[in-house]
Amino acid sequence: MTxxxxxxxxxxxxxxxxxxxxxxxARPASFCNLVSCSPIKPDHPKQSDNxxxxxxxxxxxxxxxxxxxxxxxxxLFNYYYASILSHKSLESALANxxxxxxxxxxxxxxxxxxxxxxxxxxxxxxxxxIRDDIKAVKExxxxxxxxVHCMLNFKGFLACQAHRTAHKLWSQxxxxxxxxxxxxxxxxxxxxxxPGAKMGRGILLDHATGVVIGETAVIGNNVSILHNVTLGGxxxxxxxxxxxxxxxxxxxxxxxxxxxxxxxxxxxxGAGSVVLKQVPPRTTAVGNPARLMGxxxxxxxxxxxxxxxxxxxxxxxxxxxxxx
Numbered sequence: 670m671t672x673x674x675x676x677x678x679x680x681x682x683x684x685x686x687x688x689x690x691x692x693x694x695a696r697p698a699s700f701c702n703l704v705s706c707s708p709i710k711p712d713h714p715k716q717s718d719n720x721x722x723x724x725x726x727x728x729x730x731x732x733x734x735x736x737x738x739x740x741x742x743x744x745l746f747n748y749y750y751a752s753i754l755s756h757k758s759l760e761s762a763l764a765n766x767x768x769x770x771x772x773x774x775x776x777x778x779x780x781x782x783x784x785x786x787x788x789x790x791x792x793x794x795x796x797x798x799i800r801d802d803i804k805a806v807k808e809x810x811x812x813x814x815x816x817v818h819c820m821l822n823f824k825g826f827l828a829c830q831a832h833r834t835a836h837k838l839w840s841q842x843x844x845x846x847x848x849x850x851x852x853x854x855x856x857x858x859x860x861x862x863x864p865g866a867k868m869g870r871g872i873l874l875d876h877a878t879g880v881v882i883g884e885t886a887v888i889g890n891n892v893s894i895l896h897n898v899t900l901g902g903x904x905x906x907x908x909x910x911x912x913x914x915x916x917x918x919x920x921x922x923x924x925x926x927x928x929x930x931x932x933x934x935x936x937x938x939g940a941g942s943v944v945l946k947q948v949p950p951r952t953t954a955v956g957n958p959a960r961l962m963g964x965x966x967x968x969x970x971x972x973x974x975x976x977x978x979x980x981x982x983x984x985x986x987x988x989x990x991x992x993x
Contacts (some may be wrong), residue, residue, distance in 0.1 A: 681698040727800050728759045735815040752821060760789035760796060763820060768833055778804065784846065788834045795833050799868035801890075802829055809873050809893060809979050812952040825874030828860035832868065839864035867898075869916070873976070876922075883911035889934070893920035893976040903928045903945075915950065919975035 687720030739746050756762040764785035772778035789795060805842050806819045806826050813819050831854045838847040849865035855861040860874065862882040869890035874880055879897035882888070885908070886900045898920050902910040912926040915933050921940030926932065940961040943957040951971045953962040964968035973980075 699808065710735075727803060731759065731762075731816045734815045738815075738817065738951075749817075753817060759799065759820075761786065763799065763830060764789055766821065767827060767834075770827065771831065771850070771857055773853070774862070776853065781850075784838075784850075785834055787791075788837045792837060795837065798833060798868075798870040798872075799830055802826055802872050802933070804875045805871040805891065805893075809981070810975065812877055813978055823877075823879030824858040824860065828854050828862065829868065829872050829874055830859040831858075832862045832864070832866070833968045834865040836866065836868070837853075866911070885909045885929070886911035886913070889916035889918070890918070891974070892918050893917055893977050893979060894920045895924075897923045900924045901925065901927050912944075917974040917976045919981075920979055935971060935974050935976075937971060937980075940981060941987065 706879065708869075715879060723988040732753060735749045739749050743960040747823055751902055752766055754764065756811065764782055767785050768778040768781035769951065772781055785882045789799075803816055803819055803826065806813050806818055810823075812842055813823065824922055828831070831850055835847040835854075838844075838850070844864070851862065851864050859878045860880045863884040863886075865880045865884035866886040866888070868888045869892065870927070871891040872888065873893040875893060876896035880894060881899045881901060883901050888894075888900075909929050913929070913931045914920070914926075915931070915936065916975040917935040919934050920926070920932075920935045921938055921942065923941045924938050925942075926938065928945060930944065930947050932944070932948045933952070934937065935951040936948045938944060938948065938955045938959065939955035941957065942959040944954055948954045948961070949960070949968060953969040953971065955962060961968040
């Protein structure tokens with residue numbers, strides 16, 4: 670084995686492939702020697718104060734986590750190298766990962782990679798939103814064990830970033846391509862977000878399966894949405910017909926919010942609710958049809974941002990005497 674590796678390493682074009690094959694069958698004493706010939710650190714622009722900004726910190730942390738995962742599971746060497754460590758930026762890695770996930774026999778990964786890379790590279794706001802979304806998942810979902818775990822395995826995060834690209838294309842009038850991306854996201858991730866819908870930053874789509882968001886929906890910053898949530902219309906009426914979700918809102922699993930209604934900032938919608946009317950800021954709406962906790966005239970006001978606390982049950986004692 671030693672001789673074979675030594676001979677192949679003399680050919681630069683074969684050295685990395687030889688290391689990858691070796692990593693699949695043995696756990697070496699010093700695994701870090703097999704990761705890459707180049708240092709594991711991001712290629713960030715030089716700054717006058719020689720400090721890494723927050724964006725660089727996220728990418729650096731993700732690469733460190735990828736290396737740690739490979740040390741734990743050497744059999745995943747090729748996967749982590751191709752997905753994370755072979756890339757120079759978070760945008761490059763994410764564009765490649767989405768392209769691989771959403772491609773099929775008639776829609777090549779190369780085409781999708783070009784589309785995602787172009788949007789990520791030219792839109793600074795999307796780059797900021799990507800990082801805010803990663804932090805939202807890591808901070809609010811206890812099932813997320815690392816940043817790299819979020820990017821590679823959380824389909825809610827991936828669906829959200831694919832939608833950001835589709836929305837950018839939609840705003841540029843490239844509707845056909847935007848709808849193709851929407852369709853592939855729906856098929857692969859079971860998340861159906863119309864390209865026209867607008868999303869803020871710091872979005873958590875927790876589990877995400879069955880989320881449906883209509884064309885004229887607007888979602889603010891730091892919003893948390895659980896699975897099987899519909900932000901839909903009420904019929905065949907065209908125009909502005911979908912919900913507007915304020916900053917800091919928590920939308921529980923299985924909820925339907927229908928029509929051009931406003932959910933105020935910091936409000937909480939209990940699981941399984943059907944919301945047909947406006948919900949004031951910092952209040953809780955529960956039920957089918959949804960009613961305000963404390964009543965419409967004097968609703969109970971929340972003192973914390975529900976999308977950040979992810980508290981789904983604090984309203985139960987005021988809402989029901991149901992006891993198991």
